[in-house]
Amino acid sequence: MSSQQLPLLEVPVTALAQAQRYPRLRYMGSKYRLLPTLAKVFEEVGGSTALDPFAGSGVVSYLLKAQGFEVTSRDYLNFPVTLTKAACVNQRQRLSKDEVRSIAEGGNLDGRDFISRTYRGRFFTPEDQLFLDSAWSRIDRLQGEKRDLAIAALVLAAARKQPRGVFTVTGLRYDDGRDSLHKPLNEHFVGCVQAWNDAVFEGQRCQSFRGEAVEATPSTDLVYLDPPYAPPNDDNDYLKRYWFLEGLSDYWEHGTASVMHDTLTRKLPKRPTAFGSKRTIEAALAALFERFSGSTIVLSYGSNAVPSVDTLMAMLRDVKGSAPEIIDLQHRYHFGTHRNAARREATEYVLIAP
Incomplete structure (x- = not known):
């Protein structure tokens, strides 16, 4: 060289x-x-x-x-x-304690249940899935940077709760005993909001x-x-590993109809890119x-x-x-x-x- x-x-x-x-x-x-x-x-x-x-x-x-x-x-x-x-x-925008409490504990505002229905028995407990639906019913009422902060915290919470942060398998195959894998998602969310607030x-x-x-x-x-x-001898398909975070980031706005219901994980289809091969x-x-x-x-x-x-x-x-x-x-x-x-x-x- x-x-x-x-x-x-x-x-x-x-x-x-x-x-x-x-x-x-x-x-x-x-x-x-x-x-x-x-x-x-x-x-x-x-x-x-x-x-x-x-x-x-x-x-x-x-x-x-x-x-x-x-x-x-x-x-x-x-x-x-x-x-x-x-x-x-x-x-400069940060989420206030009242805004965080509302999302974490306030309950479902509009009855949405896409995550609970679609991913029942997969990845998270029923309580965690109810929280994700509920949280999005409230995040949908936020605008601008506060909305971005709340979604970022939700994405980070889901990634930290899932073993290894990837969504290629269901269950706890990679459970290494860390407390974070068993902490309720709404508690994860509160900590993740603080982390994003501190980064602003x-x-x-x-x-x-x-x-x-x-x-x-x-x-x-x-x-x-x-x-x-x-x-x-492998692939670099990010969507294969992080498709749940992708769907969660806009509540499957662009992918609800394309959820692959014939797959065990109910994943999203691959998006071809020239950098993928x-x-x-x-x-x-x-x-x-x-x-x-x-x-x-x-x-x-x-x-x-x-x-x-x-x-x-x-x-x-x-x-x-x-x-x-x-x-x-x-x-x-x-x-x-x-x-x-x-x-x-x-x-x-x-x-x-x-």
Whole structure:
């Protein structure tokens, strides 16, 4: 590898301290552990505007906001957009104790029961499912950032109650004895609201949109790319793992009719994306690099994915005219329970292409 190897770097304490307030969601490929490295990279790259078109858990968008960037976040799923609206777009709104108590304890305002009917006997207790229906009957009466905060807290509560935070199986197959797996969901919700309230701060103006990364407007100083990694022998289908959070984020507004009732988990159908297959991801990445060639590109990628890092460096060199700088560090992924899961121990690369 001919490009310069950069050492691990120290971090601006104030921005990192703020970023570490972001509520932690167990999410495939999440960059919580890479925040110190990314914070220093973003500081050295500089600029005033940033685009995060694969927002995911939202933590990198939040870090960029903490560092003073005007951030535009984007994701092809709805619930990550809601998270970034709650903590990045939102500058000062918080839910009051009375509003939280109303949602957690106030009862069902309109008799809705979609979750209780559709997912009876799946994932959560009848009491928890009644709470989710009831909570949404009240959240539906909120507007703006307070609505985003409440939905973000509901999503986080559901993720923390579900073993491993994924919805690929029912029951407690992965029950490791943690109290959080047995705490009532309304109690989870109250704690999650507090976490999101604590994360709110005023910074530069931010935006968040739902849509494919390639649809984002290429007009920012910095573009951070964290595309789904395409593993050679598995898939990177986020909807397969988090479809319940996706449905919960808008009360199945866009998916009620498409619930797959013939599946054990009553999941939502897969949404095809060019980043979801090793056969199409290289062309998809090439299109992204070309689209954002006028910005400094910072790319996160893993050694357990295709294309290889050497291929990525060559692609960036073709677009930018010079080889990118690269940082590499060991990183363990927390998903994968089958016999091949050892490949989740990987080298994480951060490529910087000015």
